[in-house]
Amino acid sequence: xxxxxxxxxxxxxxxxxxxxxxxxxxxxxxxxxxxxxxxxxxxxxxxxxxxxxxxxxxxxxxxxxxxxxxxxxxxxxxxxxxxxxxxxxxxxxxxxxxxxxxxxxxxxxxxxxxxxxxxxxxxxxxxxxxxxxxxxxxxxxxxxxxxxxxxxxxxxxxxxxxxxxxxxxxxxxxxxxxxxxxxxxxxxxxxxxxxxxxxxxxxxxxxxxxxxxxxxxxxxxxxxxxxxxxxxxxxxxxxxxxxxxxxxxxxxxxxxxxxxxxxxxxxxxxx
Amino acid sequence: xxxxxxxxxxxxxxxxxxxxxxxxxxxxxxxxxxxxxxxxxxxxxxxxxxxxxxxxxxxxxxxxxxxxxxxxxxxxxxxxxxxxxxxxxxxxxxxxxxxxxxxxxxxxxxxxxxxxxxxxxxxxxxxxxxxxxxxxxxxxxxxxxxxxxxxxxxxxxxxxxxxxxxxxxxxxxxxxxxxxxxxxxxxxxxxxxxxxxxxxxxxxxxxxxxxxxxxxxxxxxxxxxxxxxxxxxxxxxxxxxxxxxxxxxxxxxxxxxxxxxxxxxxxxxxx
Amino acid sequence: xxxxxxxxxxxxxxxxxxxxxxxxxxxxxxxxxxxxxxxxxxxxxxxxxxxxxxxxxxxxxxxxxxxxxxxxxxxxxxxxxxxxxxxxxxxxxxxxxxxxxxxxxxxxxxxxxxxxxxxxxxxxxxxxxxxxxxxxxxxxxxxxxxxxxxxxxxxxxxxxxxxxxxxxxxxxxxxxxxxxxxxxxxxxxxxxxxxxxxxxxxxxxxxxxxxxxxxxxxxxxxxxxxxxxxxxxxxxxxxxxxxxxxxxxxxxxxxxxxxxxxxxxxxxxxxxxxxxxxxxxxxxxxxxxxxxxxxxxxxxxxxxxxxxxxxxxxxxxxxxxxxxxxxxxxxxxxxxxxxxxxxxxxxxx
Numbered sequence: 001x002x003x004x005x006x007x008x009x010x011x012x013x014x015x016x017x018x019x020x021x022x023x024x025x026x027x028x029x030x031x032x033x034x035x036x037x038x039x040x041x042x043x044x045x046x047x048x049x050x051x052x053x054x055x056x057x058x059x060x061x062x063x064x065x066x067x068x069x070x071x072x073x074x075x076x077x078x079x080x081x082x083x084x085x086x087x088x089x090x091x092x093x094x095x096x097x098x099x100x101x102x103x104x105x106x107x108x109x110x111x112x113x114x115x116x117x118x119x120x121x122x123x124x125x126x127x128x129x130x131x132x133x134x135x136x137x138x139x140x141x142x143x144x145x146x147x148x149x150x151x152x153x154x155x156x157x158x159x160x161x162x163x164x165x166x167x168x169x170x171x172x173x174x175x176x177x178x179x180x181x182x183x184x185x186x187x188x189x190x191x192x193x194x195x196x197x198x199x200x201x202x203x204x205x206x207x208x209x210x211x212x213x214x215x216x217x218x219x220x221x222x223x224x225x226x227x228x229x230x231x232x233x234x235x236x237x238x239x240x241x242x243x244x245x246x247x248x249x250x251x252x253x254x255x256x257x258x259x260x261x262x263x264x265x266x267x268x269x270x271x
Numbered sequence: 272x273x274x275x276x277x278x279x280x281x282x283x284x285x286x287x288x289x290x291x292x293x294x295x296x297x298x299x300x301x302x303x304x305x306x307x308x309x310x311x312x313x314x315x316x317x318x319x320x321x322x323x324x325x326x327x328x329x330x331x332x333x334x335x336x337x338x339x340x341x342x343x344x345x346x347x348x349x350x351x352x353x354x355x356x357x358x359x360x361x362x363x364x365x366x367x368x369x370x371x372x373x374x375x376x377x378x379x380x381x382x383x384x385x386x387x388x389x390x391x392x393x394x395x396x397x398x399x400x401x402x403x404x405x406x407x408x409x410x411x412x413x414x415x416x417x418x419x420x421x422x423x424x425x426x427x428x429x430x431x432x433x434x435x436x437x438x439x440x441x442x443x444x445x446x447x448x449x450x451x452x453x454x455x456x457x458x459x460x461x462x463x464x465x466x467x468x469x470x471x472x473x474x475x476x477x478x479x480x481x482x483x484x485x486x487x488x489x490x491x492x493x494x495x496x497x498x499x500x501x502x503x504x505x506x507x508x509x510x511x512x513x514x515x516x517x518x519x520x521x522x523x524x525x526x527x528x529x530x531x532x533x534x535x536x537x538x539x540x541x542x
Numbered sequence: 543x544x545x546x547x548x549x550x551x552x553x554x555x556x557x558x559x560x561x562x563x564x565x566x567x568x569x570x571x572x573x574x575x576x577x578x579x580x581x582x583x584x585x586x587x588x589x590x591x592x593x594x595x596x597x598x599x600x601x602x603x604x605x606x607x608x609x610x611x612x613x614x615x616x617x618x619x620x621x622x623x624x625x626x627x628x629x630x631x632x633x634x635x636x637x638x639x640x641x642x643x644x645x646x647x648x649x650x651x652x653x654x655x656x657x658x659x660x661x662x663x664x665x666x667x668x669x670x671x672x673x674x675x676x677x678x679x680x681x682x683x684x685x686x687x688x689x690x691x692x693x694x695x696x697x698x699x700x701x702x703x704x705x706x707x708x709x710x711x712x713x714x715x716x717x718x719x720x721x722x723x724x725x726x727x728x729x730x731x732x733x734x735x736x737x738x739x740x741x742x743x744x745x746x747x748x749x750x751x752x753x754x755x756x757x758x759x760x761x762x763x764x765x766x767x768x769x770x771x772x773x774x775x776x777x778x779x780x781x782x783x784x785x786x787x788x789x790x791x792x793x794x795x796x797x798x799x800x801x802x803x804x805x806x807x808x809x810x811x812x813x814x815x816x817x818x819x820x821x822x823x824x825x826x827x828x829x830x831x832x833x834x835x836x837x838x839x840x841x842x843x844x845x846x847x848x849x850x851x852x853x854x855x856x857x858x859x860x861x862x863x864x865x866x867x868x869x870x871x872x873x874x875x876x877x878x879x880x881x882x883x884x885x886x887x888x889x890x891x
Binding site: 278281282285286289292293296297368370371372374375376377378379535537538539 | 668
């Protein structure tokens with residue numbers, strides 16, 4: 001696919017741009033989404049504030065950090081949206097997958113750039129407004145230090161890739177399972193609950209968080225957020241980023257393998 | 272009038288039969304949801320436990336009481352999924368022109384929209400709801416007198432109508448925006464945040480909104496607080512159980528009016 | 543049902559009575575100055591336009607149906623013809639109560655569909671060719687059974703109606719097959735039965751033969767003819783298939799750009815648009831002869847094509863007169879095809 005990427009750069013960029021335009025086309029959706037997301041973010045913030053009444057720090061985390069955590073995780077969950085599963089399921093269900101795969105541009109490449117386009121438009125439309133509204137009404141989510149912010153950016157990019165690759169690998173399941181929708185739901189909720197998106201890992205019992213630290217989920221939300229609020233020392237964080245990079249590599253290999261297998265499967269059986 | 276009711280209930284029964292037959296046609300589909308939905312709610316409930324263990328109690332609610340609340344919330348969610356989930360997808364109905372058929376039949380469109388499509392998958396949400404609810408009842412030694420049983424049933428009916436009415440109102444916006452505003456995910460998230468935890472933990476302004484403007488407080492918080500005798504915030508009313516039913520009827524009637532007005536803007540699909 | 547009896551005993555008299563007695567006085571459908579506007583948001587081009595439209599979007603009014611009036615008598619079969627996007631479907635949807643007109647009046651059986659929707663649709667059958675009302679996952683019979691409850695048809699009438707339609711369409715062969723496994727033609731037959739179960743007096747068909755094979759089209763047309771003949775059902779169909787028009791309809795309404803541009807019998811339209819025929823004559827050499835009443839339209843080698851007005855001269859006469867001047871090897875008479883006529887009608891202003 002690396003090679004393909006160079007060749008198909010123009011096509012991918014086109015897909016990316018079109019997706020942004022499509023998303024921007026519906027302004028009512030945009031306003032509606034922002035209102036909903038703000039309500040949910042406020043609810044989460046007040047949830048923690050209420051729990052913290054009478055406590056200064058819990059598990060070494062202050063209430064201000066918890067507010068920062070809430071705003072940043074709301075922003076992240078906004079642009080970690082992927083459509084790759086839906087697209088693959090639809091093309092398998094409709095039976096267009098064989099013709100889609102025969103197109104000169106790699107199928108998953110198109111899906112990736114569509115998702116990237118969607119993410120880009122979401123940053124403009126939703127993430128920035130949420131950041132501003134959150135800063136005004138809840139408090140400016142200040143990163144622990146400038147250096148942590150610099151570390152946060154590559155970590156978030158890796159997290160985005162892990163999330164996308166995980167979804168892409170997961171989507172290849174559509175070629176075998178009959179109905180994927182329940183599985184997609186399970187996956188979505190597993191990620192939300194076990195990645196620290198809603199409830200930070202440090203509230204989990206130790207045995208559970210030990211297990212989760214080995215799984216890829218925590219490297220989607222928890223690690224970038226840990227970095228942002230400076231939960232651990234630099235050494236530990238860097239070490240965790242190493243594991244994150246390792247997971248990215250593993251998922252990439254798995255993705256390449258599954259993609260090859262699926263292509264073979266489709267070309268032999270015709271979808 | 273009586274004649275019409277007889278007619279409508281016969282049609283509903285016929286559709287219920289169809290729904291059952293359809294489920295039997297694809298048993299694997301149901302099986303998938305039977306695995307996925309309970310996992311989602313049981314896991315969600317487990318994470319609450321971690322938080323409660325850390326903080327002791329939430330605004331005076333112990334773990335057993337929270338389980339009771341969570342149970343009411345999930346059961347009413349399940350019921351609303353069975354009858355009113357279409358509200359989430361109304362945008363698709365509007366864009367694809369699916370209201371054509373409803374308009375061509377000599378029956379009320381709202382009736383057809385709500386009570387001729389039974390989503391039996393919702394039953395898979397009922398299972399975890401009942402499990403957690405029973406767990407909660409055991410924890411707090413809830414006394415099952417006839418009066419208490421009736422109270423629970425009234426609460427569930429009212430709560431289901433509040434949810435259904437809100438889904439319908441949100442869905443009706445699609446007639447005006449002419450786009451697929453799929454707010455299902457956000458709606459669920461908001462309801463989760465406001466019905467699974469006591470809303471007395473939120474600031475008073477937010478409590479006011481949840482009591483009068485977007486009356487989600489009545490879905491589970493007010494009736495449960497009254498049933499269990501827990502302090503329930505500034506805006507609570509006496510007789511909250513019956514109020515839930517009244518609010519449910521008001522919200523649903525309002526939704527019916529809004530739906531009727533919105534339907535006038537229906538433009539069918541394409542050509 | 544009464545019409546069951548009519549079918550066997552007195553079908554011819556009843557049928558004639560229907561068509562002659564009702565045609566003059568009783569109008570099943572009346573449409574007066576019907577208009578429908580759509581308001582759409584104007585989309586601007588490019589990324590900049592997309593961002594701009596987030597803040598402010600321009601509205602644009604589209605007149606889908608401009609000013610349409612017509613009347614249809616009981617028992618008529620009328621075809622709506624017109625290019626894609628001409629306003630046919632919009633008109634049919636307004637007549638069936640799906641869309642509310644911007645202005646103008648519609649009366650079906652004396653009632654306005656957008657005010658008395660439930661009353662009007664009780665007596666209406668509607669089939670959308672591109673979309674089924676049948677339950678995709680279950681056997682065909684389940685969908686019929688459901689409609690029996692929706693339209694409150696009593697068991698006896700239901701069985702009888704089904705029996706009659708089975709005679710025409712052979713529906714009993716497919717009634718136990720899940721709809722998703724039916725061929726398009728079979729599905730269409732199912733949809734027609736579903737629309738006629740409650741014996742409506744008006745039947746709207748939106749492209750009923752689209753995508754069907756020869757057998758499928760034949761079955762559908764036969765059904766429409768039978769149901770119209772026996773029950774006196776008023777049928778309105780939109781179509782792109784001129785075979786439907788030739789086979790079924792005495793009357794044709796052509797809609798283009800939201801207005802009616804033709805309304806009348808097919809033959810009349812043919813007469814008006816193409817009052818001529820072509821005579822193709824093959825001679826033994828390349829020299830063609832002239833004739834005062836025919837125009838030499840085309841000539842290629844030994845073959846000459848004459849165009850003559852039907853009012854001026856008959857084909858037989860023309861052949862005779864030409865052959866008197868010069869010996870003829872072969873002749874053929876060409877009429878303008880219906881396709882050509884419709885195309886001419888569409889493009890004429």
